[in-house]
Amino acid sequence: MPVYDYACACGVRFETMVPSWSSPAPGCPSCGELTRRRPPSPAVHGRAAPPAAMSTAPQSWEGLNNGDRDTITHWRRRMDARQEFESRHPEHAEHRDAIAAHEGAFERRPLTYKELAARAATSKDAGTAAAEASRARSGAGTTTTGAGD
Incomplete structure (x- = not known):
């Protein structure tokens, strides 16, 4: 029945x-x-599905159709729905850390502030720590700082 x-x-x-x-x-x-x-x-x-993940949101001005109001509104609503979903279902929450640098050597694997602080713990200098992280990412001896402001 x-x-x-x-x-x-x-x-x-x-x-x-x-x-x-x-x-x-x-x-x-x-x-x-x-x-x-x-x-x-x-x-x-069969239409029940979790909202789009935060990682699917555009990461640039161009991704938001150069700041188009409707595009921004669309993505804001999708991300609000995701936040509400994650608050009800914490097991689905994405791990997000604040990003210190995301260009150059850090393009594929961004430098987080957590990693930067861990590297700077010994030298007490964020610039030196960023250069060390950049060398570790590139595998070469270059001294590109890569610490985006």
Whole structure:
């Protein structure tokens, strides 16, 4: 027997098993009045999916269609939905660290402030730490700082 959703004029909503789609609607469990069948939820149709991940959002002005208001609004809504989803389901939260540098040697693997602070702990100099991280990324002996301001 399938389960269907029903709603009553008094505001009560409930699910119940009925013999078939053509079966008459059951009475309200609260007031006894006739109810009406509610449309099935999107999950029944296979449309339930988590919102787009934060990593899918555009990372540049060009990615936002040069600041087009509608594009910005679209992405802001998608990211708000993702944040709300992650607050309800923390197991799906993406790990995000603040980025100190993302160009040059750090293009493929950005330099996070956490890594920069760990490298600067010994030298007490962020510039030296950034240069060290850049050398580690490139594998060569160049001294490109790569620390984006």
